[in-house]
Amino acid sequence: MNIQQFQHDLITWFKEEKRDLPWRQTADPYRIWVSEIMLQQTRVDTVIPFYNRFLEKFPTLEALAGAEEQEILKAWEGLGYYSRVRNLQAGVREVSEQYGGTVPDTRKDISALKGVGPYTAGAVLSIAYGVPEHAVDGNVMRVLSRILLIEEDIAKPKTRKRFEEAVMQLISHEDPSSFNQGLMELGALICTPTTPKCLLCPVREHCAAFHEGRQNELPVKTKAKKNKSVSFLMAAIRQEDKFLVEQRPAQGLLAGMWQFPLLEAKADLLPAEAEEILTAVLKGDVDQAEKVISFKHIFSHITWEVEGFIAGGKNMEAPNGMRWVTVREMHELPMANPMKKMIEALKVRGVLE
DNA sequence: AACTCGTGGCC
DNA sequence: TGGCCAAGAGT
Structure with missing residues (x-):
């Protein structure tokens, strides 16, 4: 050469x-x-x-x-x-x-x-x-x-x-x-x-x-292994004019980003099952759950299968790491795509502006 | 060294 | 449609 x-x-x-x-x-x-x-x-x-x-x-x-x-x-x-x-x-x-x-x-x-x-x-x-x-x-x-x-x-x-x-x-x-x-x-x-x-x-x-x-x-390049799937329940809980949001941990996937409460759960949840889980975990009065969307979100190494619900809260305090925010305040927070998919579904449904 | 860490476009 | 990819770094 x-x-x-x-x-x-x-x-x-x-x-x-x-x-x-x-x-x-x-x-x-x-x-x-x-x-x-x-x-x-x-x-x-x-x-x-x-x-x-x-x-x-x-x-x-x-x-x-x-x-x-x-x-x-x-x-x-x-x-x-x-x-x-x-x-x-x-x-x-x-x-x-x-x-x-x-x-x-x-x-x-x-x-x-x-x-x-x-x-x-x-x-x-x-x-x-x-x-x-x-x-x-x-x-x-x-x-x-x-x-x-x-x-x-x-x-x-x-x-x-x-x-x-x-x-x-x-x-x-x-x-x-x-x-x-x-x-x-x-x-x-x-x-x-x-x-x-x-x-x-x-x-x-x-x-x-x-x-x-x-x-x-060329080049010679071995293939990446394929990723695994995990199921989640995502819940937009509305109380008066506010929604409950949580910040993800400072380390790991989507660190520090905000989202509606997200819980690992089995697939194909019924609204009643979602209510039960949310009531227990959030230690609050959650009712009127309805399924809003079901979607996959593919990351590089893992796939989330998310079932999103809308529900109502009554006299609930925000648990540790969570906050009640208006829609305006919510949009000021950094949010990743799974959260945005849920927000879009709520807009389509007329729940959000 | 192997695994984690996002997203959107392409075929 | 699922796999692969696109100016990598941290652990």
């Missing part, structure tokens, strides 16, 4: 064909950092509106450092992987306090920040500071597995190191940013998971898999 020629072909193509994305309009390390966190396991088209809103609300590192947790969660609502934004804020606060607000420019220092792993460290270093450091994501592993004909399983953690070493051999020291982004852009536009567009590829002459006609066999 002629490395100089490869760098030139990749970088020239990238500068010519790169998409016009919001985070390519800035040199602000904070903004590039935010984009890299949002883009983790998330599609570009999904990220764009979140990125724009988020930076309108938190335009500077200090603005994010000073925000309330509920505020940042609300800004992240609907994007998923909510620990990302908590870790991002923790990292930002550390930069504010330990580095005077300037994002550090060495792998050692930036990697020590919350939420900044090997990929994000290299991405921010190369894109914001022009440091020749590897930034190996799924795109890069796919692209280089083909170009270099690497047959190791990219689903295995150990394999990433092999690609990091490869990038350090190949990376341009004149333009590390365009080189790293070029590899990712190539993976997104040309060297796609299925049916790569080799005839449009700017580096196909450097590609070992293309020369052997084996581009469709």
Whole structure:
């Protein structure tokens, strides 16, 4: 492989064909950092509106450092992987306090920040500071597995190191940013998971898999195991003009998000059974239960099968960790999709505005 | 190393 | 429609 020629072909193509994305309009390390966190396991088209809103609300590192947790969660609502934004804020606060607000420019220092792993460290270093450091994501592993004909399983953690070493051999020291982004852009536009567009590829002459006609066999990636299912009872309990809501635990799935009371329960609950369970668990007078919706919500590793009920409460105190809120107040709270599905069902039913 | 942690789009 | 995926990190 002629490395100089490869760098030139990749970088020239990238500068010519790169998409016009919001985070390519800035040199602000904070903004590039935010984009890299949002883009983790998330599609570009999904990220764009979140990125724009988020930076309108938190335009500077200090603005994010000073925000309330509920505020940042609300800004992240609907994007998923909510620990990302908590870790991002923790990292930002550390930069504010330990580095005077300037994002550090060495792998050692930036990697020590919350939420900044090997990929994000290299991405921010190369894109914001022009440091020749590897930034190996799924795109890069796919692209280089083909170009270099690497047959190791990219689903295995150990394999990433092999690609990091490869990038350090190949990376341009004149333009590390365009080189790293070029590899990712190539993976997104040309060297796609299925049916790569080799005839449009700017580096196909450097590609070992293309020369052997084996581009469709790579990368090697073992399949993920499929997820399990759990049944829940979700209850919108109305008392006067308020509904009972609870905050999820600070750790784990959808940490810190708000929802109608949610209880693990058997499938196909009757309204009477739901009333009985709710009365016992909430230690209150719950009546008039009616089923509103039944839906599946598929997370990456688990599936919720939710049966949603509307019910009435009488002279109930809010149990620990729960609150009575008006509909207006409810909409200020960060809520994940299962809760939103229930709210939508209540709107359809005319229970909610 | 294996598992957790969301969402929406695609075929 | 179910499986797979998309600029990963924390534990």
